[in-house]
Amino acid sequence: MNTRYDLNMEVPPREAVRLLYISKSRFGGDWHSVPHTHACSEMFYCIGGRGQFNIEGQLHNVEPDDLIIVNPRVQHTELSYQASPLEYVVLGIEGVEFLFDQKNLGYTMLKCHDMREDMLYMIRLLLREMDNKEDGCEMICQDILEVLLVRLVRRASVSLRLTKAPSKNKECEAAKRYIDENFRESVSLDQLASVTHINKYYLAHAFQKEYNISPINYLLRRRITESKALLASTDHSLTQISELVGFSSPSYFSQSFRRLEGMSPMEYRRTIQKQQDTRNAR
Structure with missing residues (x-):
């Protein structure tokens, strides 16, 4: 028995969406960062601890397996609680803007308990590739990013729109x-x-x-x-x-x-x- 699947779907060109950086942070005490913006989109995945995100002046409680997505030029900062220091991973992504069900919002928060195993697996792979910096690590990281984005788009509340590189004065x-x-x-x-x-x-x-x-x-x-x-x-x-x-x-x-x-x-x-x-x- 032979089964064949033909792929006729349209996919964005690989160079359109690019992983700019990945970082892992853990904070203790009543720490808070300075509100700031980025020219790229950012995805924050909370691994552990508890705290709050201040996004455009609105405070949101954050706990493990919460995913915060912030579009370019949306002001945000993180607050960590002393009793349970916030630990999270950040991905900076160029060339894409996230579209949400909520109108006129440049950010969203998703509960990803059901995706925890996959999220942690992909995050560990990304961090390992960036640590080792072996040949082809950029390509592998790009592949992992695209898999992650597809998984998110499968959620009805999130879609993607390709963007041009922001003008830089x-x-x-x-x-x-x-x-x-x-x-x-x-x-x-x-x-x-x-x-x-x-x-x-x-x-x-x-x-x-x-x-x-x-x-x-x-x-x-x-x-x-x-x-x-x-x-x-x-x-x-x-x-x-x-x-x-x-x-x-x-x-x-x-x-x-x-x-x-x-x-x-x-x-x-x-x-x-x-x-x-x-x-x-x-």
């Missing part, structure tokens, strides 16, 4: 990087122009075009995002938080927070604490 990237690294300090448009060596009015226009937000508003949003992480994960006072994230005064911090979030910092803290209490009571 070096001056805008430098300005954005400077803001990300120095948002706790006083940052002006004149300083950004000095860092990038271009006219400040041209910089403001180019930055708006590149990131759909002005440099100063990005700085403000950056500070507010960091303040939300501190409000959710610490008992610092508003004065302490306003100083830590770079606001000139607690009143300006509260005013800016309310304008961007529609509530005061304390209202936000109470809302998050109530959500956490509800989850813990389940």
Whole structure:
């Protein structure tokens, strides 16, 4: 008896989707990273521990076998609990954007308990290949990535869209990087122009075009995002938080927070604490 299967499906060209990096992290204590974005998509798979992900200002509880997918230029950061340090693997993927059932969201979280054995197997293979760096390791890693993506697409809630390589304005990237690294300090448009060596009015226009937000508003949003992480994960006072994230005064911090979030910092803290209490009571 002879059985033959013909494959007539369309597949994206191999060079269209590329694995840029893979990393494994484990954190202890009440650690939190700095909110940031990437030009590529990222997939976080939680191996162990518990914590939270702050994605575009929204906090999400994370536990083992959760898979967090974040599209390019979506701001996010990770929070780890002291009692159960968060351990996860990150894949950086170029050339693809994930589409989800939820409208207008650049991220999603999937429960992958049923895929744990396969996920861990593929992750271990990837890490082993990257550690050993033997001939052909790039090809093997690319193959594993494609298998993983196909497994995810089989879930009805996820689909893929090929994307062109993001445009890269070096001056805008430098300005954005400077803001990300120095948002706790006083940052002006004149300083950004000095860092990038271009006219400040041209910089403001180019930055708006590149990131759909002005440099100063990005700085403000950056500070507010960091303040939300501190409000959710610490008992610092508003004065302490306003100083830590770079606001000139607690009143300006509260005013800016309310304008961007529609509530005061304390209202936000109470809302998050109530959500956490509800989850813990389940």
